[in-house]
Amino acid sequence: MKVLVAVKRVVDASVQVRVKADKTAVDLANVKMSMNPFCEIAVEEAIRLKESGIAEEVIVVSAGEDACQEQLRAGLALGADRAIHIQSDAELQPLAVAKLLHKVVDQENIGLVILGKQSIDGDNNQTGQMLAALAGMPQGTFASNVVIENGEAVVTREVDGGLQQIGLKLPAVVTTDLRLNEPRYASLPNIMKAKRKPVAQITAEELGVDVAPRLSTLEVNDPPARASGKRVGSVVELIDALKVEGVL
Amino acid sequence: MSILVIAEHDNNQLKSATANTVAAAQKLSALMGSSVDLAVLGQDCQSVVTQASSVEGIDNVLVADSAAVAHQLPENLAPFLADLVQQKAITHVLFCSTAQGKNVAPRVAALLDVAQISEVTDIIDEATFIRPTYAGNALAKVKTSDPIKVLTIRSTAFDGVDMTSGAASVVALSDVKDQELSRFITESVVESDRPELTSARVVISGGRGMQNGENFSLLESVADKIGAAVGASRAAVDAGYVSNDMQVGQTGKIVAPDLYIAVGISGAIQHLAGMKESKVIVAINNDEEAPIFNVADLSLHADLFEALPELEKTL
Numbered sequence A: 001m002k003v004l005v006a007v008k009r010v011v012d013a014s015v016q017v018r019v020k021a022d023k024t025a026v027d028l029a030n031v032k033m034s035m036n037p038f039c040e041i042a043v044e045e046a047i048r049l050k051e052s053g054i055a056e057e058v059i060v061v062s063a064g065e066d067a068c069q070e071q072l073r074a075g076l077a078l079g080a081d082r083a084i085h086i087q088s089d090a091e092l093q094p095l096a097v098a099k100l101l102h103k104v105v106d107q108e109n110i111g112l113v114i115l116g117k118q119s120i121d122g123d124n125n126q127t128g129q130m131l132a133a134l135a136g137m138p139q140g141t142f143a144s145n146v147v148i149e150n151g152e153a154v155v156t157r158e159v160d161g162g163l164q165q166i167g168l169k170l171p172a173v174v175t176t177d178l179r180l181n182e183p184r185y186a187s188l189p190n191i192m193k194a195k196r197k198p199v200a201q202i203t204a205e206e207l208g209v210d211v212a213p214r215l216s217t218l219e220v221n222d223p224p225a226r227a228s229g230k231r232v233g234s235v236v237e238l239i240d241a242l243k244v245e246g247v248l
Numbered sequence B: 001m002s003i004l005v006i007a008e009h010d011n012n013q014l015k016s017a018t019a020n021t022v023a024a025a026q027k028l029s030a031l032m033g034s035s036v037d038l039a040v041l042g043q044d045c046q047s048v049v050t051q052a053s054s055v056e057g058i059d060n061v062l063v064a065d066s067a068a069v070a071h072q073l074p075e076n077l078a079p080f081l082a083d084l085v086q087q088k089a090i091t092h093v094l095f096c097s098t099a100q101g102k103n104v105a106p107r108v109a110a111l112l113d114v115a116q117i118s119e120v121t122d123i124i125d126e127a128t129f130i131r132p133t134y135a136g137n138a139l140a141k142v143k144t145s146d147p148i149k150v151l152t153i154r155s156t157a158f159d160g161v162d163m164t165s166g167a168a169s170v171v172a173l174s175d176v177k178d179q180e181l182s183r184f185i186t187e188s189v190v191e192s193d194r195p196e197l198t199s200a201r202v203v204i205s206g207g208r209g210m211q212n213g214e215n216f217s218l219l220e221s222v223a224d225k226i227g228a229a230v231g232a233s234r235a236a237v238d239a240g241y242v243s244n245d246m247q248v249g250q251t252g253k254i255v256a257p258d259l260y261i262a263v264g265i266s267g268a269i270q271h272l273a274g275m276k277e278s279k280v281i282v283a284i285n286n287d288e289e290a291p292i293f294n295v296a297d298l299s300l301h302a303d304l305f306e307a308l309p310e311l312e313k314t315l
Ligand SMILES: Cc1cc2nc3c(=O)[nH]c(=O)nc-3n(C[C@H](O)[C@H](O)[C@H](O)COP(=O)(O)OP(=O)(O)OC[C@H]3O[C@@H](n4cnc5c(N)ncnc54)[C@H](O)[C@@H]3O)c2cc1C
Pocket: A013, A037, A038, A120, B206, B207, B208, B209, B210, B232, B233, B234, B235, B236, B247, B248, B249, B250, B251, B252, B253, B263, B264, B265, B266, B267, B268, B269, B270, B271, B274, B284, B285, B286, B287, B290, B302, B303, B304, B305
């Protein structure tokens, strides 16, 4: 089975972004960029499937500007076999990404696609579900455990009330939650080896996908600031203050 | 133009998040002058239908009672809903921003070839919405060019409508086809007598500072005195102190109670994203420099193992 992992280049999770003064976007000049943390978990899961003999090949794919090849190299260093860069300088929204990934899924005859549940920049939580819809595949979102057995993916999902287990016919789409695994670090030899692994490039146009955004951002604003708080010296003082606030 | 809200339920109870999503629908309806229907899709869900027909401001409750949607499998729900939207010329489909809503809404949107707009916190006009991005550090005003709008509604941003004063008609829909792509195996739902996290008036959450799962009983005793729900940081969930359904944050649950008490939580941006809309925030931490103190209205610099028992005793 071939496993495809979609990885996105995003602002690093440790960066606290700021809205630009002109309110058109957040300021991304000179901030650290990384692989979306949920995508790291997706790569790790795919590599474990390869190590356990279930996956024959792990392909990482990313759609976006040339810079996202950095995240593809990171995926290769972690153990993916090859990479596909879908080149586009457009603002790619989830529906467009899903359509691009759908083309790759068809071309490569993929058995399992693993994505992150959510990108930490757009906070969309959509692409995996959209890809599953377009490809007519079942979806196991917010996965905290994945077992492939008897032609089925048995996925444990983190849901609002606790955990849910479902069985998906293969091929299927899985999106990762935080507890699925703990991603490894790439070793130096593997980082060196990754430099020689193949990265194929194709453009969104060549794939015949219209990636024009459906949403336009009219304005971006800071969230309302909170009034500054005060220190209390003891539990008793705290309880008194809460009574004054009328919340106890 | 017409609006469809997808009810959140477990075949027995209509979930309160539905009332918040209906409130968002009312806001749209006031702008557009269109009707609001509520869809109940499930199996043996008659009690939910009864509750749904009492929700304020609903014209029709559309019901599909089918084995294929007994467990809300998105493979079966999405094509059914996409067909329904087209047949009834629905222009706005509103889901709750719950695990369930987030699972299904994008699948419906993709089948309709439209964008989906996540975690809507305000409605400007019939095509323009506000939504938080970057862990709530930026509020984007977005406008869609699509004819059909598929939204998930952040429940904390809209006050729920009354769930008892409505009188909607009930309309039966056709059977839902099983696409035979997926099957439900089992579910382990965490039972609790405490209020539900996302709708509780008071939430008390513990972080890595709690040290282990047993120590959460210190929080629970305080919670039970003041009728609070208990939440947690990601670190506490990852370490196995408590179950995943308690995680508050960017990638967990979003809460905005009247009172949020963060105990042994440092205040990472991902945690703040889930609770900083709370009315009053209290932080208890033994690190003077903890970032949580920057957002707290009331900061208690103390060891939680002393502060919690004292709170319990004094409350
Ligand atoms: C992709 C991604 C998604 C994430 N999503 C979430 C999310 O949804 N929710 C979330 O919470 N986090 C999330 N995180 C994790 C987040 O970045 C932080 O790591 C996490 O919130 C830290 O949890 P904590 O505050 O409990 O632990 P720590 O940061 O370790 O803080 C523990 C605190 O306890 C205090 N403490 C220790 N002992 C005591 C004591 N005896 N008395 C009083 N205080 C004490 C310490 O001073 C410290 O401030 C996410 C991270 C990533 C990368």
